[in-house]
Amino acid sequence: MSRYIISVVAALLLSLACGKEASPAVQGDDFSVVDPIIEVSERGAECEVEYRLKGFVGDIMPVAVTEAAWITDIDNTQKGVIRFRVLPNLELQSREATLILKYIDIATQPQITVRQAGAVSERLKIELTDVDYSECSISITPDSDDITYIAMMAEKRYFDERGITNAEELIDSDEALFTSYITDGSTLEEFLTASGLAMQGVGTKRWQDLSPAKEYVIYAYGVDVQGDSYKPITPIYHKVVDKRMPERVAQCFDVEIEAQGPEVTFHIEPQGWEGYYVVQLVEDGEAGYIEQGLPFTAEAEEQVAEAFFYIADHLYYFEQRSAEEVMQQLGYRGEVTYTKSLNANHRYMALIYAIASENGNVPMVVSQPQVEYFSTGAVESSDMTFTVEISNILPRSVDVRITPSTDEPYTAVMMYAKNLPEGDKQQQLEYVMSNYAPLEISGVYEEHIDQLPPETEFVIAVYGYYAGAATTELFLYRFATASDAEGHNKIVKVSFSAYDIAEVVAIEPYYASMMGYADYFLSMDVETLTPAPTLHFELYAKSQYDSYTHAEIRESLLEYSYTSSPDWALCSYGNEYVLCGLAEDENGYVGEMYISEPISFTSEQTSDAAIFVELYKEYVER
CATH class of the missing domain: 2.60.40.10 (Immunoglobulins)
Incomplete structure (x- = not known):
């Protein structure tokens, strides 16, 4: 985007923005312009100049040329008239340019002088209304309620990191950023309006969670938004919020x-x-x-x-x-x-x-x-030993119980057997300590471990652990998950309900952080052929579902998706979704993959938000 590529001013402003200075025709009986001097306001305008030409050659029209980048869209298609657009002047200085008219076999080249006023010094007035260590509030007052504008804040270093050195680059960067936020197919204009980023009239903005050790820049500029793009119509105005750290004295x-x-x-x-x-x-x-x-x-x-x-x-x-x-x-x-x-x-x-x-x-x-x-110094060694019981070994899960001989702290790590290097116990202990973050535990420890691949060997490494150091030798326990087979259990039905996010937040503010990312919560209640110890299901956007094969989806479900029913997902009104899922049987085998019909909800199809809040209250209370 050129810094001078600005939107067209409405035609009804033409008479105010583009005035013609009375002047006799430029000398030249064969070729002349009626008004050789054009005065244009800082907002730019659509302008036209009449010319007189004797001896047109067929349908060939005169051409107009200029070196000024801010004079664009030159139109010579109508006989006797040259039209052009003067872009808004975003600089405070006035400017002047010349258009030269040319025609074949005629030596006379009439000139049009275009003079444009400089930008008004404050089309947008930014006022810092409240600044403290961690918050900042501003008010923005445009000189006209018709101006649409955008106000943003960024760390001062942001501009250096992005390589932004002028207004053009900043506006391009902002537009690209806003466009990246759009996920529901709406236009940039619709997004800026719905999100409140595009403002009109006197506006206020507030930023929280700022660092007093950083400098910030608040900036605003007027825009003309059309569909999926916008163009600046004012200069960029800014205020700097300096560091606000208190003085630190010797103590x-x-x-x-x-x-x-x-x-x-x-x-x-x-x-x-x-x-x-x-x-x-x-x-x-x-x-x-x-x-x-x-x-x-x-x-x-x-x-x-x-x-x-x-x-x-x-x-x-x-x-x-x-x-x-x-x-x-x-x-x-x-x-x-x-x-x-x-x-x-x-x-x-x-x-x-x-x-x-x-x-x-x-x-x-x-x-x-x-x-x-x-x-700090060294820890004392311990003679603690361990008993490890590995039970209920299924293709994708196992139960582990660790019983230490004393109440001293220890840690345990499970890893693929192939990852444990050869060597003596001390070398293996050093490998485990340097590659796996230890969790300090004490007493009997029990865990059901899932998301494991079938027919795979694992090692459980256990050792005394205190103050970041090993207090015992390394104890190793090996096992392999069971082989896989086709299961007899499957998902037979899924019930869907939609709950508007704004309505849910009005009852339970816990979900407020999810506002803006989606329109509604989709609650999914899964029924299986027989009770399922483990479920694997995932909600896909229809476009995402269409891009995968069933084999790829099945593999992904088994590797990543472990959930329970009911469960919820974030969705947008009007978009289509497909639920895919698998259910394990008592042997850990999964049966036929369930694939729902495409589902979609509108704001008129939502259920009572209080039902959602009650259904998932344990999620909030965790």
Whole structure:
């Protein structure tokens, strides 16, 4: 899109926007124009100029040429008239260009001078009405209620990352972004209107969850939206929201840290600070760890403050905690002594810094972090052993029960047998610890494991685990899933019900985050020939279903789709969907694949939203 490619001004504005300055005909009896000077407003216009020509040669018409990119759509098809379009001027400076008329075998070349006014300085007025650490509100006032405009906010670095250096590139980027959001076949014009991105009249916008450590740019521009594209009709106006981090001052803490193996005792006493403070630990190898002896830079200090803000902001806004509750949860107050279990054999950096809230707002870091270093020691070995029972082995699932000989912590990992390398137990233990994230557990552990492939060998690796270190040798238990066969169970019926998302949200706000992504919830209740221990079903968009073979869908269902009935999916009105599903029998075999007829719902076919809320209340309460 050229920055000058702007929409046509309506014909009814022609008399106001395109005025003709009285002037005698340009000299030349054989070829002349009636009005050699055209004055055009900054909004652009459709213009026409009459000419006089003696001696037309057949149907050949004169041509008009210009070097000005902002004069377009030159039309010479009507005898005696040259028509052209002058695009809106998005710059504050006025501009001038010349059109030259030419005709075969005539030396005279009449000229038309086009003068266009510069853009009005403020077609859109942006006013920052409220700015704090994490929120920003604006009002936008256009100089005419007829202007359709778009207002956006972006981090300042966004423009550099996208390589945006001028208005043309920004508008192109925005249009591509908006187009990528459209998933229901609507036009760009329909999407911008329905989403509220395109606005008219005095408007307001509010942004939350901003970082006070970042600079933002709020910008707005008028547009003419036509179908699947739009063109700018004003310059881009903007406001910059600067960093809003509070000043961080020096604050001293008396700190004593003592490590006994992985157990670390902290004693902290603030000096001259009565508020809350945070003790943040960074392990060697983690992002943000600075080797002892290297400087703790201003950039590192800002990163710490910003990282804390994100955590506090989430608790404050999304978990609805008060500032006092946030500081109580994240920090300490006064002199404290406490002990923590950390990972063994690691170096740590402790950052101690003061936090405070201004007027009950999101708590912020208000002091420069004090940096302390310490190291943890090794853990003691254990003589714990394990009993592992593997039962109910089916083609795609198995039950596992692990019983340790003591109450000490341990971990267990299941992997494909082919992935366990050859070597001694110590080498295998090192492989398991470095490639599989451990889950620290204790006592008897039981789990039903599904989504397994048939006739495949697995290994369950179990070992004592505490403070990030192994406390026992590695114990290995092998098994293979059963072979597959054709099952006798199948899905025989699926009942569908639609529930409008807006109506559901009005009753249960939990689902509010799903607004805008779809129109309704589709609830699916599956009936099987015999009770099914496991179901595999998935809802496909009709176009997606048509692009796969039945074999591909069956394979995908068995590999990825494990669900229960009833279940729900997000859908859009008017779109067609197909449900495909399989049901396991008591042996873990699946039978014939169920394929529904294409289904579609409109807003007039929805059911009472209260039914949906009650049906899936356990989903919300998890």
